[in-house]
Amino acid sequence: MHVVFRWYGDEFDTITLEQIRQIPGVEGVVGTLLDIEVGKVWPYEKIIKLEKRVQQAGLKLEVIESVNVHEDIKLGLPTRDEYIENYNQTLINLARIGIKVVVYNFMPLFDWVRTNLRKRLDDGSQVMEYEHRFIEGRGPKELIKEVKSGSQGFTLAGWDWSRLEKLSELLELYKDLDEEKLFENLVYFLRNVIPVCEKIGIKLAIHPDDPPWSVFGLPRIVTCKEKIERILNAVDSPCNGLTFCTGSLGVNPKNNLLQMIKYFGQIGRIHFVHLRNVKITAEKTFYETAHPSFCGSYDMFEIVKALHDVNFNGYVRPDHGRTIWNEKSIPGYGLYDRALGTTYIIGLWEAIDKMSARLI
Ligand code: DNO
Numbered sequence: 381m382h383v384v385f386r387w388y389g390d391e392f393d394t395i396t397l398e399q400i401r402q403i404p405g406v407e408g409v410v411g412t413l414l415d416i417e418v419g420k421v422w423p424y425e426k427i428i429k430l431e432k433r434v435q436q437a438g439l440k441l442e443v444i445e446s447v448n449v450h451e452d453i454k455l456g457l458p459t460r461d462e463y464i465e466n467y468n469q470t471l472i473n474l475a476r477i478g479i480k481v482v483v484y485n486f487m488p489l490f491d492w493v494r495t496n497l498r499k500r501l502d503d504g505s506q507v508m509e510y511e512h513r514f515i516e517g518r519g520p521k522e523l524i525k526e527v528k529s530g531s532q533g534f535t536l537a538g539w540d541w542s543r544l545e546k547l548s549e550l551l552e553l554y555k556d557l558d559e560e561k562l563f564e565n566l567v568y569f570l571r572n573v574i575p576v577c578e579k580i581g582i583k584l585a586i587h588p589d590d591p592p593w594s595v596f597g598l599p600r601i602v603t604c605k606e607k608i609e610r611i612l613n614a615v616d617s618p619c620n621g622l623t624f625c626t627g628s629l630g631v632n633p634k635n636n637l638l639q640m641i642k643y644f645g646q647i648g649r650i651h652f653v654h655l656r657n658v659k660i661t662a663e664k665t666f667y668e669t670a671h672p673s674f675c676g677s678y679d680m681f682e683i684v685k686a687l688h689d690v691n692f693n694g695y696v697r698p699d700h701g702r703t704i705w706n707e708k709s710i711p712g713y714g715l716y717d718r719a720l721g722t723t724y725i726i727g728l729w730e731a732i733d734k735m736s737a738r739l740i
Contacts, residue, residue, distance in 0.1 A: 491538025497530025
């Protein structure tokens with residue numbers, strides 16, 4: 381297991397590389413270029429600059445999250461080929477500096493969805509929350525307003541405000557796109573990028589839909605074991621893999637996280653893991669908690685043990701944390717709670733590793 385930490389860059393993050401370097405066990409950062417318009421090629425000069433900055437701080441840059449996929453590709457429009465070509469060029473540029481894993485998602489229009497970015501818990505900490513009745517009771521415009529105000533001016537990965545300005549137009553285009561058509565468009569995309577990945581040594585890791593069900597009637601297809609398996613089988617290559625995000629998949633109690641880790645881990649298709657704990661409070665309703673098992677609905681010991689059991693040797697990062705100790709930060713991406721989470725995960729791993737060596 382290689383522990384990494386998400387970092388949005390000097391310009392966008394409240395956290396410095398020097399702070400990340402001091403978290404025990406963190407080997408590197410998960411980088412991104414937040415200012416590149418979706419669909420455009422990520423320039424090599426910018427990538428190498430980022431890599432130098434990370435390296436100078438004594439950290440590694442081997443994972444990128446995310447190179448987002450243009451809506452035209454998801455919609456299967458004739459212009460998609462041009463965007464796929466750009467996507468491949470970005471991958472080639474990333475491979476030149478030694479990037480090993482690239483995360484992406486295939487969620488129409490909205491990336492991760494939370495209905496409250498600043499829910500206050502009794503202990504004064506702030507967390508992100510999702511209530512499906514908000515989605516049912518209000519429209520996408522209200523959601524966008526809510527997220528924008530909760531962001532408090534920070535740039536949120538995956539929330540492209542300029543794209544969302546064309547909301548009605550895009551919703552109209554998505555009107556006739558069902559799950560099957562979206563799946564076909566994903567397969568088309570993969571058939572055109574995976575051969576490039578194989579040549580340049582990059583592993584693509586699709587991020588599950590977050591949450592793993594339809595919002596505002598838009599199709600979502602990366603939601604459970606069967607559907608993920610179908611995607612991986614459709615283009616059967618070790619480069620076509622998964623970001624195993626506990627927070628996304630586990631909020632549907634029908635998803636058995638341990639069985640999924642076992643299955644996808646054994647076939648070598650988990651390239652990256654996001655570890656997050658959540659508290660499920662009602663059907664399709666949850667909020668994100670601190671990482672330890674007793675804080676949420678997941679048994680984190682069992683999750684880390686399942687990864688250990690499949691000899692997981694890929695990248696892991698602590699996912700969304702709470703905002704604590706008066707920190708001013710991007711929702712979910714403060715320093716303190718994710719650092720606590722990192723230490724907890726590393727502690728679990730060490731204990732499991734040493735105990736299992738004794739049992740042999
Ligand atoms: C939210 C993250 C997402 C994730 C993308 C992957 O905090 O989990 O932004 O990176 O959905 O493409």
